Amino acid sequence: MGHLSTGIHGGRRLLPLLWLFVLFKNATAFHVTVQDDNNIVVSLETSDIISPASVYVVKITGESKNYFFEFEEFNSTLPPPVVFKASYHGLYYIITLVVVNGNVVTKPSRSITVLTNFFKGKTVFNHWLPGMCYSNITFQLVSEATFNKSTLVEYSGVSHEPKQHRTAPYPPQNISVRIVNLNKNNWEEQSGNFPEESFMRSQDTIGKEKLFHFTEETPEIPSGNTSSGWPDFNSSDYETTSQPYWWDSASATPESEDEFVSVLPMEYENNSTLSETEKSTSGSFSFSPVQMILTWLPPKPPTAFDGFHIHIEREENFTEYLTVDEEAHEFVAELKEPGKYKLSVTTFSSSGSCETRKSQSAKSLSFYISPSGEWIEELTEKPQHVSVHVLSSTTALMSWTSSQENYNSTIVSVVSLTCQKQKESQRLEKQYCTQVNSSKPVIENLVPGAQYQVVIYLRKGPLIGPPSDPVTFAIVPTGIxxxxxxxxxxxxxxxxxxxxxxxxxxxxxxxxxxxxxxxxxxxxxxxxxxxxxxxxxxxxxxxxxxxxxxxxxxxxxxxxxxxxxxxxxxxxxxxxTAPVAPEITSVEYFNSLLYISWTYGDDTTDLSHSRMLHWMVVAEGKKKIKKSVTRNVMTAILSLPPGDIYNLSVTACTERGSNTSMLRLVKLEPAPPKSLFAVNKTQTSVTLLWVEEGVADFFEVFCQQVGSSQKTELQEPVAVSSHVVTISSLLPATAYNCSVTSFSHDSPSVPTFIAVSTMVTEMNPNVVVISVLAILSTLLIGLLLVTLIILRKKHLQMARECGAGTFVNFASLERDGKLPYNWRRSIFAFLTLLPSCLWTDYLLAFYINPWSKNGLKKRKLTNPVQLDDFDAYIKDMAKDSDYKFSLQFEELKLIGLDIPHFAADLPLNRCKNRYTNILPYDFSRVRLVSMNEEEGADYINANYIPGYNSPQEYIATQGPLPETRNDFWKMVLQQKSQIIVMLTQCNEKRRVKCDHYWPFTEEPIAYGDITVEMISEEEQDDWACRHFRINYADEMQDVMHFNYTAWPDHGVPTANAAESILQFVHMVRQQATKSKGPMIIHCSAGVGRTGTFIALDRLLQHIRDHEFVDILGLVSEMRSYRMSMVQTEEQYIFIHQCVQLMWMKKKQQFCISDVIYENVSKS
Incomplete structure (x- = not known):
């Protein structure tokens, strides 16, 4: 049944009745509409809902069968409408709503009838025969309706010209071709049996027509033979194209189509069909014609057809078009030229009044005839299992399989999909923006981040098989x-x-x-x-x-x-991020205390999850007062001396930054002096003393006689540093009222008063006492000088008696610091244990300044020895089981006992010390630069040690702890140190001696704000050498790390290892001459092996320039900068043994380094 689109003459009389009928039916509750595209839309109304648990089904009748649709996605709201595609125009449809509750179906009591559109439509005629001419096709409008139990039918007239149409015939079947080499015998056998043609000659041939010439832009990748099956040639949707089907149309652009490149190599373009071998031999013989036999079967029945068209194409530039009748199933032709041929056979139908129509070609056949007459058949199967293996960021390897074994090469066709998506001006790649073909399976010059599409072709001679399924792959991009x-x-x-x-x-x-x-x-x-x-x-x-x-x-x-x-x-x-600046809101001063309040941000500011560490409240005047406040508190109390002007600020501090509030000026009025009293009263003067309260620039003092209005005033202000003034020109035996007023920044304080009276005229007994004391002091000083002269003569005599091996530098016998209260008893008790040549300096030191508490601070021992006498000196010291070595080392133990180390004893810093008895002296400790101004933030267990070339040539420090490794790298960076010497292993005898504070691999590791990267590592038998690169912000520094691993804790290397350790010292010294900043030396505690190494390094340099050594003086000096340097007697003796070896080598050669360190690699 057709859908009618024209002729509405008689039907118009029924339209009013039908539309009234439809409107009457639409009075029911649910809603039905007919759209312009002939869709019927059914939607529910609120009144249709009985229960959300019910199922609502729409029944639609009117066509050959009934349709049922269920409303889906039903919830508390109305479900989406049901859409039905009506197949017919001009028909009425009955729509019925059915409600199902559980298994019970309610009676369908509500229905709506709608009428589809009369005035447009289309029809599809099925079951027409292929190749037939159908004529006199007309259309009429038929309307039908039932009214009052009567069926009304009306037909319209024909108002258009009759139409005619021919269906396409089926194509021929089983098309095949074979080639026969011609000679006289077989040509006579074949003659007369088949239709004959001689092709590719210059003269015309009956029944053939030259249609067109192909241009050179025609792609040479074949596409006609890529179909794996026959298409539906009767479908109006069938469409042919010369574009390869693997091309991604979504990514193709008109520009890219113009840039499509032939996949054939150059030797097969421009009519050149010979291989290099054939080209070299083609001149030696002429081409012998061959016979082509083309066969096919009639199309499948039922098909009406009148003959066949034969299409022969050679080299894509010459085409022959022939026609044979319907009885012919074979075609024979003589081919007189070599080349590539393409054949197709189509069926045509021409009888009747309709236009001639031909079928599509069932199959295109391609083959190649070589100049020698060899027949090469076309390749019909595409490559299978194509895969890509990415070798690197710029290369990939293709692999595939094929059941055909008669191909001799392949074509790998590559195109970049990403390049085509970029604007030409913004393209970041150029290589594969257009299709590039190669015969190699390795694809090169790829770009990271690009996406590529690859197709594989098999090739035999000039013939190219169908393309493989396209494979897409991408190169992983590199990061920024x-x-x-x-x-x-x-x-x-x-x-x-x-x-x-x-x-x-x-x-x-x-x-x-x-x-x-x-x-x-x-x-x-x-x-x-x-x-x-x-x-x-x-x-x-x-x-x-x-x-x-x-x-x-x-x-x-x-x-x-x-x-x-x-x-x-x-x-x-x-x-x-940096914090915002706080805002000081209130400042109050009461009882020498300043009360400060501030705000931060607004009401929405969150401090609980921020990186705010604390507040730093600073009041800076003549004295600077700081106080750290936790972040949750925004008030502070500062104890400020009165009388000064302070710049008050509050700083918000984070781990990496800070922000300070606007300065607030606070002026505190001066306070009156305290504890005012009078001394040294005479007949005409009196001395006033007082205690300064707070800050004062000067004091103003005046006295007034009691009962008199006359004033005696000081004309000049008293200096701040003086809290004593003598008022003279007073009257004897007179009472005065005196006052003292503090002045600060031109503001006076409230005066402090005192009543004083002058003395009557008589001799002051204090003058007599003072005169007597002056005379006694003069006598005592003279006696002391005489005693010193006598003691010095005896000291020199005893020094000569001790021999040349002992020499005392009198000028260096000094010691700073406080002695304990029982210092007299301790010193004399020890002197009795020493020979006379060793305790004289103590006695002298005692009598130089017997009244001073600092009498033995920085005491330095010394014992220079000529190197020519060093062997004898060693033997003498080693007598009686190294007795004299023991005596000297006991002397060294007393160095530095009273030098303070308060910073190391702070509770915040105790956890930063590896050993509780090895602490850095305050005066020589290394101070870290830190934005955190809290107490102890600058602490690290390390001391500066003077060297041969600089007073801060070394830093002796402990092996880093896990909690101090960040501080260690901060010290390296801040001190600009380029050499670290490590004289321990991380674990010795199952005990942790030092943290592994550097990266295990070449992967950079962050230690706080500092990143450390290991560039290289070289290991020897006794040591390892590493090259580190440290980075902080935009600052970079290279550091050499020398790790000696054969040195036991609290001990020395073996006797045979003395030369090894000296080689190591020399290697480090060679690198140190090229470096800046102090050399950082550490073992575990940073005193024993560390002190020994520093002593050897200094002595190595000293011996090159001098003929004597002072090992005792050197160790004594190191111990005055860091406690316990050269920790054991065994290490002290080892230094002497190494010096003996150094001197022996120096005597053997002019340059000690040429022998001792001949095996050291140059660095």
Whole structure:
């Protein structure tokens, strides 16, 4: 039944009645509409809902069968409408609503009848015969309706010209071709049996027609033989194209189609069909014609056809078009020229009045005739199991399988899909923007981040088989580099980075990770996306950050493709934003205490999850007062001396930055002096003394006689440093009222008063006492000088008696610091144990300044020995089981006992010491530079040690602890040290001696704000040498790390290892001459092996320039800068043995290094 679109003459009389009938039916509850595209839409109304648990079904009748549709996705709201595609125009449909409750179906009591559109439509005629001519096709409009139990039918007239149409015939079947080499015998056998043609000659042939010539732009990859099956040639949707089916139409552009490149190699273009071998031999013989036999079967019945068209094409530039009748099933032709041929056979139908129509070609046959007459058949199967193995960021390997074994080469066709998606001006790749063909399975010159599509062709001679299924692959992109962050205040930063020179990507994705106080979660969120550009650098400003907040930023390169590829998470950088400046709100001063309050941010500011550490409250006047306050408290109390003007500030401090409030000027009025009293009263003067309260620039003092209005005033102000004044020109035996007023910044205090009276005229007994004391002091000093002269003569005599091996430097016998209260008894008790040549200096030191508590501070021992006498000196010292060595080492134990180390004893710093009895002296300790001004923040267990060339040539320190490794690297960076000498192993005798404070691999490790990367590592039998690179912000520093591993704790290397340790010392010294900054030396405690190494390094340099050594003086000096340097007697003796070896080598050669260190690699 057809859908009628014209002729409505008689039907118009029924329209009013039908529309009234439809409107009457539409009075029911649910709603039905007919759309212009002939869709019937059924929707429920609220009144139709009986129960949400019910099932609502629509029944539609009117066509040959009934249709049922269920309303789906039913919930508390109305379900979406049901849409039914009506197949017929001008018919009425009955729509019935059915409700199902459980298994019970309610009676369908509501129905609606609708009428589809009369005035347009289409019809499909089925079951027409192929190749037939159908004529006199007309259309009429038929309307039918039932009214009052009567059926009314009306037909319209024909108002259009009759139409005619021919269906396409089926194509021929089983098309095949074979080639026979011609000679006289077989040609006579074949003659007369088949239709004959001689092709590719210049004269015309009956029944053939030259149609057209192909242009050179025609792609040489064949497409007609790629079909694996016959298409539906009767379908109106069938369409042919010369474009390969593997081409992605979504990514192709008109420009890319114009740039399509032939896959045939150059030797088969421009009518050149000979191989190199054939070209070389073609001149020696002429081509012998061959016979082509083309056969086929009639199309499948039922088909009406009148003959066959034969299409013969050679070399894509010459075409023959022939026609044979329907009885012919074979065609024979003589081919007189070699080349590539393409054949097709189609069926045509021409009888009747309809236009002639031909079938589609069932199959195209291709073959190649070589100049020698060889027949090469076409390749019909495509490569299978095509896969890609990416070898590197620029190369990939193709692999495939094929059941055909008669091909001799392949074509790998590659095109970049990403290049075609980029604008030409912004392209980051050039190689595969158009299709590139190669015969090699390895694809080179790929670009990271690009996506490629590859098709494989099999080739035999000039014939190319069908393409494989396209394979798409992508090269993983590389990440950005040199990601840098520049802060722009508390709420904004700028990120900048560079991209790799070789790479393709679509965009940058900037993400940040932080704790969101609104959602109470931490996650990565995308902040910004930046389109790719050809520029190598890019940057972005990130605003609206939270102050004093921890952020992690990363920038990812995202490529084209589906799915998108991205790289890499390693391009990250962390940062803590600066806090905002606090605002001081109130300042009050009461009872010498300053009460301060401040605010931070607004009411929404969150401190509980911020990186705010503390507040630093500073009041700076003539004295600077600081106080650290925890972050949760915004008030502080400072004890400030009165009388000064203070710049008051509050600083918000984080781990990496701070921000200070606006300065607030606070002026405190001066306080009156305290404890005013009078002394030394005479007949005409009196001395006033008082205690300064707070800060005062000067004091004003005046006295007034009691009962008199006359004043005696001081004309000049008293200096701040003086709290004593003598008022003269007073009257004897007179009472005065005196006052003292403090002045600070031109502001006076409240005066302090005192009543004094002058003395009557008589001799003052104090003058007599003072005169007597002066005479006695003069006599005592003279006696002391005589005693010193006598003792010095005896000292020199005893020194001569001790021999040349002992020499005392009198000028260096001194010692700073406080002695204990029982210092007299302790010194004399010890003197009785020593020979006379060793205790004289103690006696002298005692009598130089017997009344001073600092009498033995920085006492230095000394014992220079001529190197020519050193062998005899060693033998003498080693007598009686090294008795004299023991005596000297006991002397050394007394060095530094009274030098303070208060910083190491602070509770905050005790955990930073590896050993509780090895602490750094305060005066020589290394102080770290820290933004945190809390007490102990600058502490590390390390001391400066003077060297041969510089007073701070070495830093002796303990082996880092896990909690101090960050401080250790901070010291290396701040001191600009380029050499670290480690004289221990991390674990010795199952005990941890030092933390492994450097990276285990070449992967950089962050130690706080400092990143350490191991560039290289070289291990020898007794030591290892490593090269580190440390980075902080934009600062970079190279450090050499020398680790001697054959030195036991509290001991010395073996007797045979003395030369090994000297080689190690020499190697380090050679590197030190090229370096800046102090050399950092450590073992476990940083005193025993460390002190021995420093002593050997200094003596090695000293012996080159001098003929004597003073080992006792050297160790004594080191111990005055760090306690327990050269920790054991065994180490002290070992130093002497090494010096003996040094001197022996020096005597043997002019340059000690040429022999001792001949095996050391030059560095």
């Amino acid at each position: 580099k040199d990601l840098m962050l520049y802060p722009l205040g508390p709420t904004a930063v700028v990120l900048s980075w560079t991209r790799p020179y070789l790479g393709v990507f679509r965009k940058y994705v900037v993400e940040m990770f932080y704790f969101n106080p609104a959602t109470m979660t931490s996650e990565w969120t995308t902040y910004y996306e930046i389109a790719a550009t050809v520029s190598l650098t890019a940057s972005v400003r990130i605003a609206n950050l939270l102050p004093a907040w921890y952020y992690n930023f990363r920038v990812t390169m995202v490529t084209w493709g589906d799915p998108e590829l991205s790289c890499c998470d390693s391009s990250t950088i962390s940062f803590i």
